[in-house]
Amino acid sequence: MLMLPLSPRESARRRLLDALRREGPMARVEIGQHLGMSPASVSELAANLLDEGILVAEDSPDQSPGLLRGRPKTRLYFAETLGSVVGVWTGFNRIELRLVDSAGRTRASRHVERPLRNLEAEELMDVLARTIAAFAEESGARDVKAVGLACQGYVDTRDGIVAWSPVLGTRDLPLASGLGQRLGKPVLMENDASAMAFAIAQRHAGLRSGRTACLMVGDGVGLGFLIQGELYRGARFGGSEFGHVRLRRSGPQCRCGGRGCIEAYLADYALHRDAQLIDHRPAPTLLLPGEEAMGAVVEQARAGNPALLNLFHAAGEVLGDAVGILIQTLEPDHIVICGPGTRAMDLLRPSFEAALESQTIPELRALATIHVMESSMDLLTEGVVMQALRELDLDLARLKAA
Amino acid sequence: MLMLPLSPRESARRRLLDALRREGPMARVEIGQHLGMSPASVSELAANLLDEGILVAEDSPDQSPGLLRGRPKTRLYFAETLGSVVGVWTGFNRIELRLVDSAGRTRASRHVERPLRNLEAEELMDVLARTIAAFAEESGARDVKAVGLACQGYVDTRDGIVAWSPVLGTRDLPLASGLGQRLGKPVLMENDASAMAFAIAQRHAGLRSGRTACLMVGDGVGLGFLIQGELYRGARFGGSEFGHVRLRRSGPQCRCGGRGCIEAYLADYALHRDAQLIDHRPAPTLLLPGEEAMGAVVEQARAGNPALLNLFHAAGEVLGDAVGILIQTLEPDHIVICGPGTRAMDLLRPSFEAALESQTIPELRALATIHVMESSMDLLTEGVVMQALRELDLDLARLKAA
DNA sequence: GGCACTTTATTCGCGGTTTGAATAAATCAA
DNA sequence: TTGATTTATTCAAACCGCGAATAAAGTGCC
Structure with missing residues (x-):
């Protein structure tokens, strides 16, 4: 890009x-x-x-029901x-796809269950390219101009390289160019939390002014940061994988290899794993539990299972600490907590609020309004597709100029 | 402002x-x-x-020793x-003062030993105003146009209010207007770490492009963040008191009232206090140790005192975690560690680097170059004075325009 | 001194961009 | 048909930065 x-x-x-x-x-x-x-x-x-x-x-002017004086709009x-754009999100064992026209209207969307972990780089790109091409085909897309791809991990948005991702086996994968060659179209990449943040801000005008930090809790924990509605870009990557900030030196194992990361408490895989351990079941692999499995864990906790309640208590505390760090570092006007992880917000909230209070002074805490949004994961593809459309607009303008 | x-x-x-x-x-x-x-x-x-x-x-053209062909510059x-500007920093028991002309050249500077803690708001402002006025007087300042004031804590730069500062007894102190009334001049405020960051960037061209996070370790721990050489402004405060991010839930006592803040390990008062405790001396108050006292602690540690080495080891670890958080959240191009705390960088470094490595992936870590600078505290007044001068420039321009 | 040469500074006019005000356009109501 | 009303366009003016031409101010050499 x-x-x-x-x-x-x-x-x-x-x-x-x-x-x-x-x-x-x-x-x-x-x-x-x-x-x-x-x-x-x-x-x-x-x-x-x-x-x-x-x-x-418009050729036939609008017939809106209001008063009809004056020249009509x-x-x-x-x-x-103008053609269309495909937006893709690669989850752990799931690929989300969306086809939008140039006006940003969704023409088709679907998801494919397909484990991507442990694929070789070449095979991975082949699978992705085939999946995207098949989706475009079956959706009757005439003219796909570009593909936008969101994925977890450290994504170099400028060069389209994934430095590391929990989803991928390899490091420093030039995914944009690899897919681009296979599809014959430009591929734009984005960190998934950044894509989510952008999509949410497009839908909520209030979040487009000032600074908005968007914390996405789900498969992992990601951060998208917006200044005046535009994504903050760091030195190389977009939204950092904030989930791998280590909050507890000797905390639980994280899939990044470290211990005590924010993710290792809050992400679905972590909660599910620890819930299994409580039941003395063999510790599962790091593969992602489905929504049903997570729902079951939450229900048991709501029913009063004390060990599970402890789990959510600890997770809420970590969330509070994480938001506290964000407030003290970025001083945002808005903090959005979103993603599937918000399903258990009722369980997280008491310890979340206690932790947040205990580490920020009231004046500082009062700065940021905290929004909890149950944003569904298919907003992700919306965000990345929007960004891709804007890049296309820009290309068109520069083409005309030259 | x-x-x-x-x-x-x-x-x-x-x-x-x-x-x-x-x-x-x-x-x-x-x-x-x-x-x-x-x-x-x-x-x-x-x-x-x-x-x-x-x-x-210039009326008499330059006679530089190079070749002298062509019209001289x-x-x-x-x-x-154009008058002058006074820059002030209020430390714990010390006030730094600097008089600069409109060209930014320092005309006079001095510091006053004066404990400010535990003063009532009115008395504090009286003392400060008298000190500033006396300094201007004795420095022969003809025409002081404005005063720039840097202080620790949560400083609302727009309204000139100190929401909380470890130096002050009161909260939400309207320091800028209070001093402004007493002195009859506009007073601009800045968080001290922000002022330091700005001053350092003015001196190092490389730090003025991209994103630079400046971590000042000394009396406390502060953060100034620059994007393209300009101070990042949060929702209300400038550089947040990053030192009060809580890294260890049950760590040592911090002067903010919390526990386990970054400051509670790294700041001078914390290291000195814990060193005293090791020697079984009564735990001192939170007043700041002087440079001699700190030097003595560092020397004892360098001489091999194991308990003291542990102290610096723990502090280095916290510094590493702090820098790790900065890298993962802001993805800066440059990180500057500065302030008096760098005097012990040799003692901090091993655990600092180990902690940093253990919580960031190499690709991410490689993004930021880390600079350690023994910046003296009088850079602070330079930073805030520069900012004040720029505001004056702007006022002049807008005055002319109207 | 006069002329060539070199480097610095200014002027001029253009292209691009935004805006307020005037104007034109399109419709309804009476 | 005329007037009222709202929407869209046009036009002149201002602004901003810039390339190119021009002017200015010296040196060096004959």
Whole structure:
């Protein structure tokens, strides 16, 4: 992914197209009010986008039920002919797929159960490429322009390299170029928590101003950090795998090889593993438990099983510590706790709040509003697809310019 | 402190003045090369600044010893008539003061030994105001335009309020307005670690690109975070008191009231206190040990005292964990460890490196280069004074515009 | 001194961008 | 048909940075 700084024009253009994807077709006035731009500027930008065939103007004006005085609005929408983008998330034993058109509307989505762990690099990329191609085929996608891929781990978004991922066996895998060659299309990569953060912020206007830290708890624990609605990019990777911050020196085993990582308490695999151990069952491998298995653990705990309650108590404490660290380091305006892990928020909350209180002063804690969202995992593909669409927009603009 | 976004012009102007303060008088060509601006733009900007009386052009051209072909450069420098700024740092029992002219050159500096802890809010502000006024007086400052004040703790830079500081007895102290009234001048506030980070980045060009996390270890442990050379601003406070991140649930007592904070291992007061306890001396209060006392502790450890070595070992481990958290959360390009605490870096290093290695994967660790700098505390006043000067520049520009 | 040469600084005009104000367009209501 | 009303476009002005041409200010050599 190219990462040049955007010219003023490009950034205005991006804001316009973002708004149109989020809100659906809008008239020029509405866009202007929405973005705080003068009608003249919107008109100018829109004229370009219409010229380029990216947008189309409504021919039959809107018949909205309000009062109908004045010249009617002509709404602008995305051209249908611009092709589509596939968004992919590679989980542990599951691949999520989504096909969207250039307007950002989902045309098809599905998931495939397929364990990816322990595959050789080449085989992995073959499987992924075949799965993506088959999905596009069966969804009747005419013209797939790009693929966006979100995955856990340390993802170098610029070069499309996965430095390490719990899902993959190998290190430093050039996944974007490997898939790109196989599919004949550009592949853009993103850390999965970053993709989730972006998708959530697209849906909640309030999270697009100031600083938003999005903590995704599920298969693992990831962090996506947004400043003014844009993903914070570190030196090389996007959202770091915050889950591998070690909070307890001699805590439980983590799948990264370390001990006492945030993940090793909070992630599904960790909770499930420790629950099994309580029942004196053989410790399972690190493969991910399904939603049913996790639901069963949560239900037993809610029923009052004291050993399980302890487990969630410890996990809540770790979550509180983690949020405390985020608050003290980033001072965000918003903290979003999301992902499947929120299913047990009721069990986590008491120790979560106690831990958070005990490590931050009230003034600091009051800074950030904490949102708990049961965001489903298919938001992930939405986030990465949105990012891919924006890159395509930019490419188109630069193509025209040259 | 007003925090409006800068117009393109204002930002160019700021870059020019920054460069001139850092590098001293420069000719227009040199400024252009330095900042990557066209000669035309520099000429235009310079003309404005000369008009406004902020800069002055050299009348007798430079006689540098190189080859003297071509039209000689006329260097630009700051007008002497623009007044000065006082920078202040309030430590535990020490006040650092610095008087600089508008060119950023230090005209006078001194420090006053004066315990500030346990003073009532009004008395504290009286003492500070008197100290500052006396310093300005005795330094022969003609025209002090503003005061920049750095202090430990949670400092709201926008409103000039100290939410909490280990130095102060009270909470939510409106220090900027209180001092401002007493002195009749605007007072700008900054967290001390932020001020240090800014000062260090002004001196090291490499730290001004990308992301730089500056960890200051001394009286306490603070964090200043820079993105492209500009201080990262959180929701309300500048650099957070990162030292109060709790790393060990049942660790030693911290002066914030908690336990196991980073500070409670690494700060001078903590190391000194624990060293005293080893010698079975009564546990001292939390007042800060002087440099001699700390030097003695370090010397004893270097001489091989095993209990003291353990102390530094534990502190190094905490430092490693802290840097690990920074790397995994912010993914900075540079990490600077600075402040008086670096005096014992040789003792900290083995456990520091081991802890860092054990909690980050190599790819991630390789991202950030770690610099250890024995930055003296009087850089603090330099940092806050620089920030104050920039605000004054901006005010002047906006005054002219209106 | 005068002329060539070299380097620095300024000026000028252009292209790109945003905006307020004026204008045009499209519709409804009476 | 006319007027009212709202939407969209056009136009002139301002701004910003820049390349190119030009002016300025010296040195060095004859």
